Amino acid sequence: MNGVNISKLAQKPAARTVLKNYIPAIVFLLLLIVSSILSDAFFTSQNIFNLLRQLSGTTIVSMGMLLVILTGGIDLSVGSVVAMTGVIFSYYAASSNLATALLMAFACAALAGLIAGYFVAFQNMAPFVVTLASMTAARGIAYIVSKGTPIQIKNPIVLAFGKGSIFRIPFPVVTAVIIFIIIWLVLRYTSFGRFVQAMGSNETAVKLSGIRVEYYKWAVYVISALLCAFGGIISDGRTGVGSPNIGNGLELDAIASCVIGGASLSGGRGSAPNALMGVLILGMIGNIMNLMNIAGYPQQVIKGVIIIAAVLMQRSKKS
């Protein structure tokens, strides 16, 4: 008798959690249906692939942001680091060869992540403040290197990568999918992923279990920055220029995607598939509003409302 009661009690929250995990996917599907009804142009292969190509950069950056958010941190610098690496890549692609350009882009990204992560992990500085500073600095570097004007990309390989596709799937999308899968697997199956999540829930407990929390913290900022380099290079290839202006507000899109995907900004909660759903939901909303000829400024207002609505929904399911 007693046993039955206990197992029932145990099942209830479990069922609720399972449902909660699928909310972003459900919202995504609903939005997909609504979008195809609202506009004939939505479900055309050209629109879909365009949309996915546009979202590939956000997806990649959001995966890094997810890791940071899981630890209970935040990375405001992603947009600027995308711009910085994009500019550095185009600079070296123009003045040197492709290998140097790749090396320099990733090295500079790593350095940005190492510096920001160091202050967060070892100097106990607030991630918000540290990445606010690195956001400003990285943007500055982007302008310095480019002297304020976009740098043309002439390298055919880069352009082919940004604009081309394999089996009709654009290369940037392929890259994003691969990175998504890696992050997903890392979070699910490795000790790194587990401790990153555990740390966001209870850093003290993880630390007192003899785990070097600082290094994990450091690592997530480095990974986030490295993924930004992918974003920068893809943007270069897609647009044909390395511009210091790109990635403005990208940090907000990435954070919003994670949050729409159920991640908690206090850390410990969130998953890669749901963050991906978050990216797609946010991107789709923008896309359908474009197709319906809604002007840019009202779009921003609507986006803001939707973010709040998404978070409220997660909350109401929790309590």
Add this chain to the structure above:
Amino acid sequence: MNEYRVRMENIYKSFGGVKALKGVSLQVRQGEIHALVGENGAGKSTLMKILSGAYKKDRGEIYIDGACVEIGSPRRGRDLGVGTIYQEFELASDLTVAENIFLDRLGPHGIINWKNLNRRAAKVLADLGFDLNPEELVGNISVAYQQVVEIAKVLSADTKVLILDEPTAVLTPKESEKLFHTLRLLKQKGVSIIYISHRMDEIFEIADTITIMRDGEVTGSGRKDDMQVDHVIELMIGHELATLYPPREATPGEEILRVEHLSGKAFSDVSFTVRRGEVLGISGLVGSGRTEIVRAIFGADSKLSGHILLNGKEVAIHSPSDGMRHGIGLVPENRKEQGLVLDMPIRYNITMCSIKKVLGKLGIIQRRKEQALSNDLIAKLNIKTDTPETPVQDLSGGNQQKVVIAKWFNTDSQVIILDEPTRGVDVGAKVEIYHLINEFARRNMGIILISSELSEIIGMCDRAIVIDAGRQTGELQKSELSELNIMKLAVGGKVK
């Protein structure tokens, strides 16, 4: 009729199902210092919070100057002349001394007459015997003076009854002397002082009357001159049966841990050894520095000086991972905040310290191996759950504690430190935890057990050291372990 300034008659108070006060009566005369003593959780603070209006009583009467009063709120308590000074001061450090003293009545209509305010503040302070600049920022003065400001703040509101909750906990001995001087001055002015403490030396120095509480009841009360330290301690701790504690097969072997002259922020010059198969107790009151000592050994806090030797070799420990690498494990005092990731499954928590044992290539967790290990530990420690996938927050306190202990079961630890491992668990789980401690001893590990329960120290330990205010006041061998001996060392007294 007005022999007593405060009379509390038959006060009852429960929190949920827990009876915190079971018919407590307390009489405080005008112009006396009345010490209220008892162990942690005896009900002293609850009683005082009822008097000050912070809690509502369930039953009973309160008389102030002979008139029956209802104290429904802290505001009402203050109007009746009851003022309280808590351990944590309620001061604004960016405001001046004068502003803090008169914080809720700076001036009419919110307009401040600075000259007048500072003069009034200076007078209140002078009456207390202190020459303190009213314009100084509170953040710039010492803790002792902050306490004076706190007292001045309370007294400036026509306080007839002053309650002090462990006031010397934050003071140096010299500062305590000054405080006692102030209290005697107040006494002469007719203020009744209720002084909460469990430090015998202080109580016998300053109190006129002593009331002892235990388990929500008054176990004794009388003039100080009629009482003796031993008797007061006996009334504080009462007596408990020692049948809870299972016998241990292990006999202490060679020395494994040696701590020499260890000092940290909250303790200084602590030295002791632990042998294989031995349980060393660390006793002392909450806040005495016990926890800080073991945290420093494990590497969770940094130490200021001193040496830690494992198997005769000095080791450098700067972080918990260093501690673990050298074979030290810590079961922290607060399982929910320090021991567990509550929203994660038992399996994730239980393998947290021994994750290396289930890792394959590339840091990938071998799920089967991990499940087997978890199931094994769940069975061995008798953790009550259907599956290792249950989030630990759904477990009872006792089972949660077993998960925290289980974390260290499969590590290569040689020394295990348990900080209050049975706090808040039921008797059944307690006994199981005692068996686990014996299991650690049987495995030839060295064990350090911190406990606030004296009977637990006596029942489980081969030896114990006692800490008082960050200093090691003594070491007791098994034959010397008694509540009286421990308590004497823990409250600043001396054995014989």
